[in-house]
Amino acid sequence: MTETMKINIGPQHPSTHGVLRLVTELDGEDIVSVTPVIGYLHRGLEKSAESRTYLQYLPMVDRVDYLSGFFNSYAYITAVENICNIDVPKRAEYIRVLCMEMNRMTSHLLWFGTYILDLGATSPLFYSFRDREPLMSLFEELTGQRMMYNYFTFGGVRFDVTKEWLDKILKYTDEMPAKLDDYEKIITSNPIFLTRTKNKGILSKNTALKYSITGPCLRASGVNLDFRKKFGYSIYNELDFEPPVETDGDTFARYKVRIAEMRMCLSVIRQCVDYLKNNSGEISAKVNSVALKVPEGEYTTYVESPRGLLNCYVKSDGTNKPYRVKWRTGSFYLVQMLPEILKGHSMHDIMAIFGSLDVILPEVDR
Amino acid sequence: MIDFETIKNKFPYTEYVDWKIRTNENDIVSLLTFLKENSEYSFDILTSIIAVDLNDKIELIYQLYSTSLNTTAQVSTYTFNSNAKSVINIYKSAYFDECEIYDLFGVYFDGNSNLKRLLMPENWLGHPLLKSYEMKDERLVWND
Numbered sequence: 155m156t157e158t159m160k161i162n163i164g165p166q167h168p169s170t171h172g173v174l175r176l177v178t179e180l181d182g183e184d185i186v187s188v189t190p191v192i193g194y195l196h197r198g199l200e201k202s203a204e205s206r207t208y209l210q211y212l213p214m215v216d217r218v219d220y221l222s223g224f225f226n227s228y229a230y231i232t233a234v235e236n237i238c239n240i241d242v243p244k245r246a247e248y249i250r251v252l253c254m255e256m257n258r259m260t261s262h263l264l265w266f267g268t269y270i271l272d273l274g275a276t277s278p279l280f281y282s283f284r285d286r287e288p289l290m291s292l293f294e295e296l297t298g299q300r301m302m303y304n305y306f307t308f309g310g311v312r313f314d315v316t317k318e319w320l321d322k323i324l325k326y327t328d329e330m331p332a333k334l335d336d337y338e339k340i341i342t343s344n345p346i347f348l349t350r351t352k353n354k355g356i357l358s359k360n361t362a363l364k365y366s367i368t369g370p371c372l373r374a375s376g377v378n379l380d381f382r383k384k385f386g387y388s389i390y391n392e393l394d395f396e397p398p399v400e401t402d403g404d405t406f407a408r409y410k411v412r413i414a415e416m417r418m419c420l421s422v423i424r425q426c427v428d429y430l431k432n433n434s435g436e437i438s439a440k441v442n443s444v445a446l447k448v449p450e451g452e453y454t455t456y457v458e459s460p461r462g463l464l465n466c467y468v469k470s471d472g473t474n475k476p477y478r479v480k481w482r483t484g485s486f487y488l489v490q491m492l493p494e495i496l497k498g499h500s501m502h503d504i505m506a507i508f509g510s511l512d513v514i515l516p517e518v519d520r
Numbered sequence: 521m522i523d524f525e526t527i528k529n530k531f532p533y534t535e536y537v538d539w540k541i542r543t544n545e546n547d548i549v550s551l552l553t554f555l556k557e558n559s560e561y562s563f564d565i566l567t568s569i570i571a572v573d574l575n576d577k578i579e580l581i582y583q584l585y586s587t588s589l590n591t592t593a594q595v596s597t598y599t600f601n602s603n604a605k606s607v608i609n610i611y612k613s614a615y616f617d618e619c620e621i622y623d624l625f626g627v628y629f630d631g632n633s634n635l636k637r638l639l640m641p642e643n644w645l646g647h648p649l650l651k652s653y654e655m656k657d658e659r660l661v662w663n664d
Binding site for chain 2: 198205519
């Protein structure tokens with residue numbers, strides 16, 4: 155072995171989607187070791203909760219992971235609702251799930267564009283952003299925001315959906331499968347893409363479980379673990395869907411799982427729209443969010459976010475402020491596992507493999 | 521729901537409180553090993569470790585998930601002197617969790633030789649998530 159060289163990647167690097175520093179030790183072009191350094195985006199979200207009331211903290215939770223704000227709100231709100239024993243009307247639950255699945259779609263579309271960009275192909279980014287835009291506009295129409303929605307509230311949602319809004323979603327779900335076919339025509343059998351992703355960054359089933367990996371990355375390694383299906387929280391047990399599973403565990407398998415998951419999202423969205431069109435009802439349990447009385451107790455929610463298992467643990471001591479809030483996010487454990495998956499690969503594979511994990515740094519650092 | 525009786529027979533000091541299996545500091549390693557290795561439970565994923573500062577003590581909650589049983593379990597233990605046993609030899613994913621708890625709560629994990637600050641800067645003084653943490657630090661910009 156020749157003398158190794160240490161090089162520093164990040165914290166400011168376009169491919170890390172945030173600020174992640176990787177201290178990399180190289181032998182020629184081969185990776186000997188990688189040490190991830192995190193914390194550059196630490197905003198003290200868990201400490202901030204302790205000095206704010208339950209309602210004041212609510213707008214902050216969207217920022218845990220800015221690409222999937224609905225999931226974070228849902229995790230926090232259901233934890234509080236469960237401590238307070240609030241029953242949420244069914245229509246509100248359907249609207250929540252509809253929003254979350256649309257959010258998963260926008261999150262995966264952004265991942266698709268930027269991941270292919272990391273590999274050097276520029277044009278798919280514009281396709282994916284073009285197709286993400288209608289959803290962002292729909293969010294804006296419903297919640298007033300394109301990101302950081304602050305739309306869910308204790309006991310339900312803030313505004314009801316309109317028929318026209320639902321029709322626009324139906325139009326979108328009709329058009330989107332053909333566009334996904336287009337993506338796959340350009341990318342999935344592209345020889346350059348295949349050479350860079352096939353058999354690269356193989357994550358075995360055992361390693362994944364050992365490192366507590368969840369979400370699409372685990373399903374690409376052959377474990378059929380999807381908390382929407384397994385726990386059937388909210389109204390997921392009334393919906394008909396089958397999470398896609400791949401067995402190879404390589405970068406290409408993770409790509410395929412996410413593409414298949416987008417198709418699955420469209421079907422779930424359609425089922426939610428069907429329900430909302432044919433059923434009316436309350437959108438919120440009558441709860442006074444400002445003077446919310448939270449009894450003593452603790453609760454952990456399990457939510458399947460686009461990046462894996464999202465836990466929100468809330469402990470209440472009976473006052474109007476949370477005693478402790480803890481976020482468990484999928485990306486945190488993906489970053490921990492990076493050294494294992496990168497070992498033995500070439501320097502130029504780092505971003506190809508790291509990008510396929512879909513790590514979002516704000517939710518690592520919180 | 522997991523069967524608590526078998527655990528109670530093997531680990532007599534454990535109690536089942538609310539939804540948590542409560543054990544003492546010394547039993548935590550053997551209890552987690554039992555819950556992972558025993559084919560009746562096989563809790564193969566440690567989803568996270570949660571630390572809660574209860575003023576006179578710190579509670580550590582180990583959240584487990586079993587892919588074969590599709591169930592969760594919460595194992596809780598108290599530490600009165602900010603010392604705990606490391607579980608990285610059972611669950612590899614615990615390393616980042618333990619570093620985070622050391623960083624934010626100042627709990628030392630016996631057996632984890634590479635504890636370091638994860639989220640806060642390396643030269644930071646104090647452990648921010650402790651209830652006794654002084655919030656009037658001049659480095660915290662929101663204080664003015």
